[in-house]
Amino acid sequence: MPDLLLELFCEEIPARMQAAAADSLKKLVTDALVERGLVYEGAKAFVTPRRLALAVHGLPAQQPDTHEERKGPRVGAPQGAIDGFLKAAGLTSLDQAKLATDPKKGDFYVAHTHKHGRPTPEVIGEIVPAIIRAFPWPKSMRWGKASAQPGALRWVRPLQSILCTFGPETEEPEIVAFDVDGLKAGDVTRGHRFLSPGLIKVRRLDDWMAKLEAAHVVADRERRKDIILNDAKDLALAQGLELVEDAGLLEEICGLVEWPVVLMGAFDPAFLDVPDEVIRATIRANQKCFVLRDPATGRLANRFILVSNLIASDGGAAIIAGNERVIRARLSDAKFFWETDKKTNATVSLDDRLAKFGNVTFHEKLGSQLERIRRIAAKAEVFAELMENRLKVADREYGGARSNFFNEVKLAANYAKSDLRTEVVGEFPEVQGLMGRYYAILEGMPASVAAAAEDHYKPQGPTDRVPTAPVSVAVALADKLDTLLGFWIIDEKPTGSKDPYALRRAALGANRIILENNFSFNLRSLLREFNIEVFPRAQQARVRELINIISPVRPIIEEVALTKLLRETDPESPPIIFNDLFSFFADRLKVHLREAGARHDLVDAVFALPGQDDLLLVVKRVEALSRFLSTEDGKTLLAGAKRAANILRIEEKKDGHTYEGGVDMVLLHEAEERALADAIAALGPRIEAALVAEDFEGAMGLMAQLRAPVDAFFDKVTVNAEDAALRQNRLRLLADIRALTRHVADFERIEG
């Protein structure tokens, strides 16, 4: 069966776009083929800096024939309907149509059209130009004379030539005839820009691959990656060094070369005074080179790996020398920045350094970096206090010296952002935090402050480490909450896929810190206090009062009304947003728990209860509930509780009122209902006490004891008794079950 080879040859395609472009080309072409009945055996896309190619293997020589039956109007229908039918079916007269009969419709016309499949190259010649014209490049451009006209062809960079052949393996393939903006498809391509600049005539895939290889082009992206990685490792090994692998860099580099030639260069070891991360950032970002590690010390070696695109006539000496010069200049800059920062830190006090942040805007509506740092510091102190209360940090880690802990948190919070104004971070933003740690150590700051400078940014992603050192935790939470609160107040919340300030990541990070550190506190009331603090001091009492009146009723909806109310007296009033922000945390928590494998119905069942404002307790409750429901007792009790709730729902609707407690002991006739009432009376207070003590396992254990009496009750007792008083009393008993289980979770939301 014949194969298709398509190559779009152009000026250098940006490295970052190449892999996606290859995928798109493959999908667009093969989908279009299949859509037209051309089913293929296999397809593979190729991409280099100068070409985007696709080979489709095992295509039929032509489309299959198709047969279509089209029902028309009844015999004797108006002429208009008949003409329309003939036109749609492609017939010239009714003689070409057949008659059919239908019991309802009577006699009517049917057109049978038999379409011969078209030769595949003809179809390709239609498909490909359309795909080229509408290719989904992230950014595309116009060029040359043609760009004077509107509607000119767009491509990622000027498209130079198109190769498109089709034919069986054993024969000379044909050129698929088409052109795009005057560019005619042919069977000619070019090799490496410098090493093999001539034209190459190509027949099909194997031929294309072999001729390109001979012309110094490795068309397969994965192979170029392998070559680079293996050669780099070999060169490193020969020097007794290890390659610091960098998948992102490798991806990029393989998109910058058609013929990778891996070379090693060196730099002055004196530059190794600069932290490894800075050297690596410099060499990676500016020069797209790999760095090497000395396995003996674990530190970087004064060598680097560069990947050139040329077999140079001097063996690469000039290329290495050139790259070394540039790297020397870059490292001189980095070293200069590093030394300058050290000098500044040694001579200018932290307060004076922080004062400079007064001139740096954090966000137009959220003030300067200095104001932000002050806010974070204030919040960090609140967290320190909370942590001390809940986690006994001072006893655990400071030998009981509370003030030491508080002082370190305060210092760390003020220090944490100070590296943002350093020269090194100004040049390489990706080492923010890390530099803070280096500088803190050099300045003789406590280890906890140095750690917090780096770790308060964490966790950055799902695999990133979550800080556990108390000082880091306090600063990290303060930073994240300040950011969230700030952007909520200026109404820059994430929408859809847009989250420019990474607020989802901040909330998720805060959640993970809270959970992994077993940090229990009422997040909603904390957010509420932070929200109130944004108001001018004189206004705060009134705000608090209004919140107390309005907010508990319908938390989120009332925030809008509340904000409006406050703005009537002061149009500049910040909005009330803490409930909405809390919901955002809750949503992030749900996502997080779901991803961690928790049942979403259990999470919902717990969040449905009022006052679930402590994220750690929510999670613990979900966990205990989940374990309980996996036991026989749990499953059966769940069924009983749901049955009780269902019956109540129906009967309450019938009676037009709800049932709530007030069981009359005298009216309990059956042994089973007495036993149930006794069990509820005995267990109820104990379950409540266990929940108050946050002993969810204990509460579930007590719940398990309800199973037998509930079971027996439904087994033996008829709720809807004929005696109205008995019926009412039994419904009240069911209401007691509902009320009791609702202390634990809203069982009606649980599936199963």
Place this chain on the structure above:
Amino acid sequence: MIDPKLPPHMRPDKSFQGLILALHAFWADKGCVVLQPYDMEVGAGTFHPATTLRALGPLPWKAAYVQPSRRPKDGRYGENPNRLQHYYQYQVILKPSPTDLQELYLASLEAIGIDLKLHDVRFVEDDWESPTLGAWGLGWECWCDGMEVSQFTYFQQVAGFECAPVAGELTYGLERLAMYVQGVENVYDLNFNGREGDEKVTYGDVFLQAEKEYSRHNFEHADTAMLFEQFRMAESAAAKYLEAGWEDDSKTRHLMAQPAYDQCIKASHVFNLLDARGVISVTERQSYILRVRELAKACGAAWLATEAGGTPAA
């Protein structure tokens, strides 16, 4: 290949001015008009009306020139071997962009002594945007052995207008290229005139004192009150000239686009000076950039209504 007939002191790899002359010879040979620098302070060669304005409109245009470029913030008091507040760009603009522009560029590198069999030249994605000119284009930074030696851009939009046809723009960083071909580590050590011994003049001999003086000026002494006033004056003068330049009320033909554009250039440079003096806050910065862009757009619109902009006289 370097012209073998050149005497040593004229060679582009021995002399800074030799490098410029070699580029002039190369591009003159390709049909460019070789222009002189624009006689105003600009931040980059792109600001020269021969690029900004000529890139607009349908008429073909080929030009090459050196443009002294002022970046007040980049001054380092002559202490940094790579950074200058005044340096030279070599600018080539070809409209419409020829299909062999990359080949032409590579040939120009050979003409100044970069052997393509020996050096690793690469086109690395770098899209160009000038917020002050309301301009953008796609292209690359051109690397030679890991060093960026040129910018290569296909203009897509200038002064807010689509380029039709698209022009190709090449910008060579002359000092950097010269340092590379001369094998010099410090810009001030560049051989300027190609002579040796007593007759040798270095880049430092010509510019070191100026770098020190202008750094003092740019960072410490530039008269900010005057500059604020100049910005305002340039802005209002541009508006005045733009308004006065329309031939009649139909506003189809403009007769004074270039003088108006001069005021736009002026405003842009004054803004750069104010920025270097650190008297413009982050929020203000954006609004100044927008004000210059508005001028640039209006000048672009006026240019398109001139003869060279493609609107023939009635």
